[in-house]
Amino acid sequence: MPDSHPPDRSLPREPVAAILEQLAADGSWAEYGGVWTRRLQERLCKTFGATTARLTCSGTLAVELALRGVGVRSGDEVILAAYDFPGNFRSIEAIGARPVLVDVVAAGWTLDPAQLDAAYCEATRAVIVSHLHGQLARIDVIRQWCDRHNVALVEDACQVPGARVGGRPAGAWGDASALSFGGSKLLTAGRGGAVLTSSEEIAQRMTVFAERGNDAFPLSQLQAAVLLPQLDELALRTEQRRRGAEALMEFLEEASSVVGPGHWKQEDIPAFYKFGVMLPESETRGPAEIRQRVLEAARDAELPVGTGFRGFHLRSLRRCRRVGDLANARTAAAATVLIDHRVLQAGDSEQDSGILARIVELFDRWR
Numbered sequence: 001m002p003d004s005h006p007p008d009r010s011l012p013r014e015p016v017a018a019i020l021e022q023l024a025a026d027g028s029w030a031e032y033g034g035v036w037t038r039r040l041q042e043r044l045c046k047t048f049g050a051t052t053a054r055l056t057c058s059g060t061l062a063v064e065l066a067l068r069g070v071g072v073r074s075g076d077e078v079i080l081a082a083y084d085f086p087g088n089f090r091s092i093e094a095i096g097a098r099p100v101l102v103d104v105v106a107a108g109w110t111l112d113p114a115q116l117d118a119a120y121c122e123a124t125r126a127v128i129v130s131h132l133h134g135q136l137a138r139i140d141v142i143r144q145w146c147d148r149h150n151v152a153l154v155e156d157a158c159q160v161p162g163a164r165v166g167g168r169p170a171g172a173w174g175d176a177s178a179l180s181f182g183g184s185k186l187l188t189a190g191r192g193g194a195v196l197t198s199s200e201e202i203a204q205r206m207t208v209f210a211e212r213g214n215d216a217f218p219l220s221q222l223q224a225a226v227l228l229p230q231l232d233e234l235a236l237r238t239e240q241r242r243r244g245a246e247a248l249m250e251f252l253e254e255a256s257s258v259v260g261p262g263h264w265k266q267e268d269i270p271a272f273y274k275f276g277v278m279l280p281e282s283e284t285r286g287p288a289e290i291r292q293r294v295l296e297a298a299r300d301a302e303l304p305v306g307t308g309f310r311g312f313h314l315r316s317l318r319r320c321r322r323v324g325d326l327a328n329a330r331t332a333a334a335a336t337v338l339i340d341h342r343v344l345q346a347g348d349s350e351q352d353s354g355i356l357a358r359i360v361e362l363f364d365r366w367r
């Protein structure tokens, strides 16, 4: 599925061109792996405080390898939020394990730690936790719960490289954590991903699954090489997007009834792949109807607004177990729209604040 939005024009140009020139000159692009994949692995380990960074062909596969790495097997249960990236549900199924759906926090998109006790049973082997739409999950609280229950934590940091929670990088909290380098993600090689871990045992299990004479889910030298200059600029770019998100948040709080990703704790650093917004209900219209109108109007006005995930609350009970009524996840699935990087990069120019005003006008038109 190609990404409909245009590439991020603020991606580093000259450093990428210089590295590609080097690959062309020395022929290293034609190798299975080598200096560039090794450098990327070292760099990822340093950035995220891991001892192993296994490079993969996608973030989706990184989540599956992480689950296999922590020892999930056929017949086990894996807890995840009922609002999440669709591939995470499928990755659990791919192993023959059973997804167990829990609710997300109110007016948000991340797993509600208060639901974990009710979801737990003898078969629980792992929890998947994603940071989504600019909202950081309560991963510190979930980490403690997992430790108490001897359940593995798989952290999906695909949307938030560069973020920090409780003094640690997002992506450093899981027993195994997944990154995506897919097109438009904050770190991108067009395709690709990685699993980070500090456990030899987990790394070994992933190797046993993925090595079939060769790495069956690889990242190429070319892809590894273009990620390196982006890691050099990660802190700077995280900061730029955070400023863009703050401007957007202020604007929404003053001018609109919609709810954004909320404020982060002072010691945390958020990261914004896309900026999530929860549309309000009105007296006459439900969120799904309001959203449809907003999306149509956004398309007509060529404004960079898209839909969120569909959620798993309608999945058949043959495929999963549900905990509670999943009311917040239902709302998130019906009422979420996502604003992409073109707005997060808006500066102070008149044209840029014009975009914000036009988007907010769209949100509030159908109240």
Ligand SMILES: *Cc1c(COP(=O)(O)O)cnc(C)c1O
Binding pocket: 057, 058, 059, 060, 061, 063, 085, 087, 130, 131, 132, 156, 158, 159, 180, 181, 182, 185, 191, 192, 193
């Ligand atoms: C993009 C994404 C993935 C999957 O990454 P791909 O590289 O596109 O396979 C997984 N989880 C989340 C939360 C994502 O945003």
